[in-house]
Amino acid sequence: MPRPIQATIHPEALTHNLARARLAAPQAKVWAVVKANAYGHGIERAFAALRAADGFALLDLAEAEALRALGWGGPILLLEGCFGADDLQLCERLNLWHVVHDVAQLNWLAARRKPRAHRVYLKMNTGMNRLGFTPAQYRAAWERLQQCPAVGEITHMTHFATADGPQGTADAFDLFQRCMGDLPGERSLCNSAALLRHGQGRRPADGVLKLAAHATRTASTAQAAEQEAPQAAILGDWVRPGIMLYGGSPTGLASDAKAWDLHPAMSLVTRIVGVQQIPAGASVGYGAAFTSEQPMRIGAAAVGYADGYPRHAPTGTPIVVDGIRTRIVGRVSMDMVTVDLDPVRAAGRAADVGSPVLCWGRHNGVELPIDEVAAAAGTLGYELMCALALRVPVQVE
Numbered sequence: 001m002p003r004p005i006q007a008t009i010h011p012e013a014l015t016h017n018l019a020r021a022r023l024a025a026p027q028a029k030v031w032a033v034v035k036a037n038a039y040g041h042g043i044e045r046a047f048a049a050l051r052a053a054d055g056f057a058l059l060d061l062a063e064a065e066a067l068r069a070l071g072w073g074g075p076i077l078l079l080e081g082c083f084g085a086d087d088l089q090l091c092e093r094l095n096l097w098h099v100v101h102d103v104a105q106l107n108w109l110a111a112r113r114k115p116r117a118h119r120v121y122l123k124m125n126t127g128m129n130r131l132g133f134t135p136a137q138y139r140a141a142w143e144r145l146q147q148c149p150a151v152g153e154i155t156h157m158t159h160f161a162t163a164d165g166p167q168g169t170a171d172a173f174d175l176f177q178r179c180m181g182d183l184p185g186e187r188s189l190c191n192s193a194a195l196l197r198h199g200q201g202r203r204p205a206d207g208v209l210k211l212a213a214h215a216t217r218t219a220s221t222a223q224a225a226e227q228e229a230p231q232a233a234i235l236g237d238w239v240r241p242g243i244m245l246y247g248g249s250p251t252g253l254a255s256d257a258k259a260w261d262l263h264p265a266m267s268l269v270t271r272i273v274g275v276q277q278i279p280a281g282a283s284v285g286y287g288a289a290f291t292s293e294q295p296m297r298i299g300a301a302a303v304g305y306a307d308g309y310p311r312h313a314p315t316g317t318p319i320v321v322d323g324i325r326t327r328i329v330g331r332v333s334m335d336m337v338t339v340d341l342d343p344v345r346a347a348g349r350a351a352d353v354g355s356p357v358l359c360w361g362r363h364n365g366v367e368l369p370i371d372e373v374a375a376a377a378g379t380l381g382y383e384l385m386c387a388l389a390l391r392v393p394v395q396v397e
Contacts, residue, residue, distance in 0.1 A: 004271040005302050007394045008361070009041050013247055013263035014049035020261060021241040024199025025190070028235050029054040031077055033191075033242035034063070040308075040385040041246060041266055044070065045396050050245065055097075057240055061090055068094055077121060080131065081105050088150075092117045099123050099157065101131040106141060109148050116152035120145060121188065124179060126172035128161040135179040142183060155186045155238065163193035164250045173234050186237035193250035195239050196260055198231045247370070248381035254369035264370060266385060267361025268308075268392070272321065272353055274300040275341065284338050285330030290315050297341040301357040304335040308387040309359060310377035313337075317376040320358035322349035323366045360384065 021030055032053035038046035043063055047070050050056070055075030056067055064076050081099040082088055085108040091098055092114060100106060101123040109118060122142055125132030133141045145151050158176050160169045176189065190198065243250050247264035249257035276298045284290045284298055299321065305311035309332055317328045319337070324344045328337045344351035356363060360370040370381040377384075388394075 002393070003302055004273070005307060005392055006269055007388055007392050008267045008269065009045045009394060009396050010263070010265050010267070010362075011045075011049035011396060013265040014041075014046055014245060015052070016263050017245045017247060017265065018050055018053060018241075020201070021192075021195060021239065021244060023201050024195050025235045025239045026200065027232065028190075028237060028239045031055045031057040031075075031188070031238055031240045032245060033057045033079070033240055034067075035059045035079060035242070036386045037063070039243065039246045039248075039382065040388045042394065043067065045394070046265075047072065054238075061087060061094075061096075064094055064096055075119075082108065084108075085111065088112055088118070097121060097155075099131075100141070100145065101125075101133065103141075106144055106148075109145070109150055112148070112150035114150055116150070118148075118151050119153045119155070120151055121155045121157045124156065124158045124176055126158045126160070126175050128159050132158065135175055138179050139181075139183070153185070155188055156180060156183065157188040159191065160189065160194050163191065163197060164252075169194055169197070169234065177233070188238035188240060189234055189236045190239045191250070192241045192244040194234065195241055196244060196250065196256075198234050199239075201260070243382055246385060248385065249371050252371055252375060252380050254371040254375070257369060257371055264361045264367065266370070266388070267363055268303070268359040268388070269361070269363050270301050270303040270357045270359065272299040272339075272341075272351070272355040272357060273302045273336070275352060276300075283330075286333065287331055290330040290338075297345060297351060298329065299339045299341045299351065299355070299357075300336045301339055301359075302335065303337055303357070303359055304333045306334045306389060307392050308384065308389045309337060310374070310379055310384065310387075312379070313373070313377040318368060318372060320363070320366055320368050322347075322351060322355045323364055324349055325368070 030053050032050040034043050034056050035058045043066050057077040057079050076096050078098040097119040099121040123132040124138050125134050160172050163169050247262045278296050280294045282292050303309045311332045313332050315329050319328050319339055321344045324347045326340050326343045329340050330338045341351040358368050360368050360373045374381045374384050
């Protein structure tokens with residue numbers, strides 16, 4: 001029989017989370033962000049569940065071609081724009097929208113002659129300092145685009161650097177607004193963090209995003225004002241939800257995902273493939289990183305870092321065996337993790353070879369948030385989703 005590990009994609013969760021994004025910004029159009037192969041879920045698997053979006057946003061031309069091959073005729077946005085002048089020809093053939101964030105991309109567009117063939121998102125750098133024109137450069141870039149015969153519609157965009165933290169978006173949004181002035185065109189500012197922070201609907205009960213009623217006395221007026229929601233201006237004309245579509249929290253807090261009513265779209269389940277009864281003082285795994293203080297029942301589960309499970313997950317990282325929460329012990333190996341089976345036995349479960357093991361997601365009515373596992377491992381749910389290995393079989397529920 002094949003190795004007993006499987007990932008499951010839950011289309012109804014994707015559809016639910018997209019509806020949650022619309023609820024947060026009912027007046028805006030929605031780009032469903034499907035970069036990195038739909039955050040590891042698979043573009044082909046996610047497409048049908050997300051096709052109620054107004055458009056799809058991604059990174060590379062191969063992903064755009066895949067969407068067109070699936071029958072999507074609506075808008076597709078290249079979030080980093082073109083990587084070379086030759087890409088513009090494919091943008092014309094596939095009718096792609098694309099970001100312009102650098103003078104080189106402006107130069108490539110200026111050389112094109114097909115009238116109004118390109119819908120462009122002009123990107124302003126409001127503090128991320130990765131891509132985009134500075135506020136001092138922005139208006140000149142817009143004026144140059146206006147002079148390009150190949151450019152049609154121009155949308156204004158930025159990407160907030162601190163929407164998921166206590167600094168918030170106030171300073172960046174104020175900078176964007178002042179620089180924009182009376183420039184015409186639609187606007188796109190909000191990713192998942194900014195959308196959930198400023199949109200309609202529930203807020204997290206705790207965590208860094210709930211600053212409205214509990215802002216410190218020293219917070220600036222702008223910082224306090226930004227917490228009032230919804231804010232139509234910051235929501236703009238297009239929103240760009242990414243991680244929230246897949247059930248993850250942009251803050252990395254599992255409690256926030258629950259408060260926002262986001263459903264997990266990926267589950268990773270395996271089984272116990274071996275059991276050891278060890279005495280007190282025995283060590284487990286490479287480097288003898290864990291030593292038992294009393295006799296223990298230890299299970300080896302068929303999942304490891306070659307499957308995408310985080311190698312740096314420490315002893316204590318939560319995992320579910322036979323529906324009972326327990327912990328991993330010792331180091332994560334390439335193909336296995338070792339887990340503490342004593343709590344499972346104490347709950348009256350078998351805790352034996354063949355017992356199901358939930359690494360994250362949901363299984364048989366039990367849920368283990370991917371953000372909780374990621375936090376224990378010192379990383380984010382984004383990384384775990386994207387790291388799912390090709391050798392792991394994937395089914396669509």
